[in-house]
Every structure is written in C-alpha cells, then in structure tokens.
Amino acid sequence: MKLNKSVFWVIFVGSVALLTVVGDNYWLRIGTTVALYAALASSWNIIGGFTGYPSFATAAFFGLGAYASAIGQMHGIPMALAWSLAALIGGVFALLLGLGLLRLRGHYFAVASLVVAELFRELITGGGDFTGGGMGLNLALLPISSLAQARLFLLAFSALAALSALLSLWIIGSRFGVALRCIEQNEDAAAMVGVAVTRHKALALALSAVFASAAGAVYANWLNYIDPSDVFNVLLSVKPIVTALLGGVGTVVGPFAGAVALAGLEELVIKGALDLNGVFLGLAIVLLILFLPRGVMGFLSPARRARKAST
C-alpha cells in the first residue's frame, strides 16, 4: 500500500464530500461505518503498530468514552462539549492505566488490556441508576432530520479518522515517533540509549485512547442508545486490529484501506448470513492471517524474537 500522501488525502476528502452531498441513508451508513473503523484502526496503530504493543483495550476506551459522554449529556452538558470531555477522560485514564500495565509485555500485556473492558462492563452493569446498569442508557434524539443526522455522524467520524491520520503523520516524522519505533524494535536497547520508555509508551496509549473514547462518545449519539455488552464488546478491540492487519500495520494509509475492505466484506458477505455472521467473520480472519501474508508482512518476525518478546 504505497499510496502517495496527497493521493490519499484527495481520495479521502473527495469520497467524504461526495457521500455528504449525494449519499442516501444507506450509503451514508456504510460510509460512517468505514470512517468509524478507520478512526479506531488508525488510532490503535499508534500503540499497536508504531510501538508494537498488542493492545486489546480499544473496547475499554470506546465504552468509557460512550458512557462518559452519555452520562454527561444526561446531566445537561451539550453534545460537542461532552464528546471532548469523553476524549479527555479516555486519554487521562489510558495514561494512568499505561503507567501500570505497560510494564508488562507480550501475552501478559495483551491479557491485561483485554481484561480492562471486562472489568468496566461488570462495574457499569452493577452501577445502578447512575450508569443505567445492564439496561443501558437512552440518549435524547437530535432535533434534526434523519438525513442531516446521517451526514453529521459521517462527518464526525471522518473528522476523527482524519485527525488520527494527521497525528500519525506527525508522529512518524517526529522525535517521539523515532522513540516509539525504537521501543517497537528493541525496548531494552531503547531504554539503554536513553529513551524514557515508560513515558513514551504511556503517551502512545493515551493518544490512541483519545480517539477510541471520542469515537465511543460519537457512537452513543449515533445509535441514541448504549448498553454495557454493546460498547464493551470484545469485537471492538479485535476489529481495529483486523482492520490494521488487512491494510498494513504501522502505516498511515493501511488502516484506511483495511477499513474499506472490512466494512465492504461485512456488507457484502457477513450481513447476508444472519445466523452465521460469526462463522464468516472468523473465517475471514483466519484466511487473512494464513493466506494474506502481504497484509501482515513485515510483521512476522523471527521465531526467537517473538518468543523472547512474549516471555
């Protein structure tokens, strides 16, 4: 996926503008899904791709953002402000979480990051009236037409995806990005030459979480309803990874290409088989990993390093 930077932006801005102007509800929904996947995968890429930490915490940040924003709006905070606050809360939470969890590596980090969403789900389900418990929360309907809403949410998710891509481009060219790359390649060596590894990793996780939480906050208004098993669903942690693997981990354009591919696959194949959609998604993941090595190329490392990194 070696797309020229300006070609990427022309395609991205062009398709968002085209959809906004001429898209009907159906195409706007597909476009919004693509933008949501792209935003999640592109921001996951900061910790998972550039830094090389297998984070399965996306669902935790997404759900935290969704609930922070929904609860805020129920207490009278305007929507746009609630979205920003949710992003901030997600970022600060991830920073603190990262300072603890990012001392773990490999499988241990993956498991720990996976558990955070499960823990949140239990806490929010048992949270009584404040969180709505297992029944979830309803959000106030927006006083605009459904077409205008569809456009608004497409633009909101696209803005998140674009900001995440801009941030990724900045990271790649910055000192911070060089530090992350060093950590990805050999963390011990990076620490030895003076990279403040813990601080950099925690910051990478926090930046990634800002977008996941903001996406969750927008998602809550998009659906007008959230419940713990939906917004903390483990699929929300796995799909960004699959998206990135599809398009190319550690690249800026990869997550966008992957988002188009995954959303297209879901729309064409998986949605058609209602009872078997897990089978098709599962099969797609297995085939991707086994037979699309180009999607995961540069990601496979020698056996010794993989073993060492995970023990």
Next chain:
Amino acid sequence: MVFLQVLLNGLLLGGIYACIGAGFSLVWGVVNIINILHGSFIVLGGYGAWYAYTHWGVHPFVALLPLGVLGYAGGWLLQQYVIRHVMAAKVLVTLTLTFGLNLLLNNLMTFGFSADFRKVVLPSQEPISWAALTLPTDRTLSMVAAVAVVVLTHTLMTRTMLGRSIVAVRMDPQAAQLMGVDVPRTFAATFGLGTSLALIAGAILSPIFPISPVVADGYLAKAFIVCVLGGLGSLPGVLAGGVLLGVVESVGSYFLGSSHALTLSYVLLLAFLLLRPQGLMGKKGFE
C-alpha cells in the same frame, strides 16, 4: 461454621477451576499461544457429554474418555495444520488467529445447538452432610474427577516420554531440539493435550453447570485467571491458582454479594499481573 462452609464451597469450586485452567495453561506455557478457543472447547465437551447422556444414557464421567481422545486428535490437527504457520509471528497475530477460530467455532455451536441452556440431569442424590457442613454430591463428585484429571496429567508430564519432552520444550525449545526432541510434533501433542483437557473439563462440568455457547467466554476468563494466579504451564500452579480463585470468589460473594464475584476476580487478575506476573508458583517447570 458458616465461614467454614463458605471456605469449603470455595475449595470445591477451586478444584473445578483448576481443571478448567489446566489445558489452557499447558498450551500457553509450552506452545506460547493464548488459545482463545479454550472456552468454546469446554462447551463443546459439555455438548458431547450431554449428547451421549441423553441419546445413549452414557454417564459424563465415562463419555469423557472418548471425548478426550477426540479432543487430542482435533487439537493435534489444528496445531499441525493451522497454528503452526504463525508460530514465528507476534502475539498480536497468534491471538487474532485463535480469536477468529473461536468466533467460527462458537457461532457454529450456536447455529447447531442454539443458545438455549442445556444440562445433564443425573438422578438426584442426597447431599453429603457432616456436622453442620453440607456438600452437594454432584459438585463434590465433579470436583474429585477434576482434581484427578489434573493430578493424572501431572503424572503424565513427569513419568512418560511425551511428558518429559513437553517439559523439555517448555524449558528451552532450542536445547530440546538439540537433544533430539521433535519440537513441532511436541507442540502438536501439547495442543492436542490441551484441547483434550478442555473437552474432558466440559464433560466433568456438564452435570453441574449449564451448557451453552454463551458461557464459553466465562470459562476462558476463568482459565486466564487461574493461569496467571498459579503461574504458566505448571500443573501444581494451576491447582493453587484454581483454589485461590475459588476461595476468593466464594468468600467474596458471601461478603459482597454474588454479583460482585466476577468483578473481584478481574481485580485479582489485574493485581497479580501487575505485582506478581510469575504467579504463585514462580517460573519453575512442571516439577
């Protein structure tokens, strides 16, 4: 006396948890794969036992033998033909692969058996009573069977050629290879054993816990926790981790209410990951 009863319930639960975690711990510790399929394999074992009991009247503790053999074969094939291809890849890739496989298997089970809860209903027996303490018979029998399976597996690890080569590969794959151990085959055997243990655990649990694809994630979470509490790949560690989790959940739900038992176990898991990632039994081998 109430507290003693709570503790006893915890111990019963702990023995069962150890069996849930054993196969998962073996695969993670030796093959270095987090097998997200483990929970679904346990449910599959439950369905096997349920089918054998309702159609042929075979007791689950008998059905676990053929299920164990089938599990070994299935796990062996899966490792040899699918997972082997990503052995050199990063955690992210292997984890996503087993996640995809799990999605597939779990959805197939929901499609084939529906999400309804099923249970093997054995003829009811009088609970065992001693002083003011009572032990539900079915749960006690399952616990005894579960611990027996873990102890037998431990014996297999220490007394047989296969077990010794698995232990050797766990300690150092390169050295084991140099000593003439066929490492890829040992990985396949370990994955087979892990799958076999999952199906057996499912059969053992079938008389006491409901069977449905929706409980697979819960079993997987228990396996994770037992594994991290006890230490990877160590069967005595699995027993220790299982008992610790069982007692904490039992005591925790007595004081805080049963709805918080799960939250408590996740907090315990995170605390162990952060403070003592090597688990209770340290980083030693199987001995």
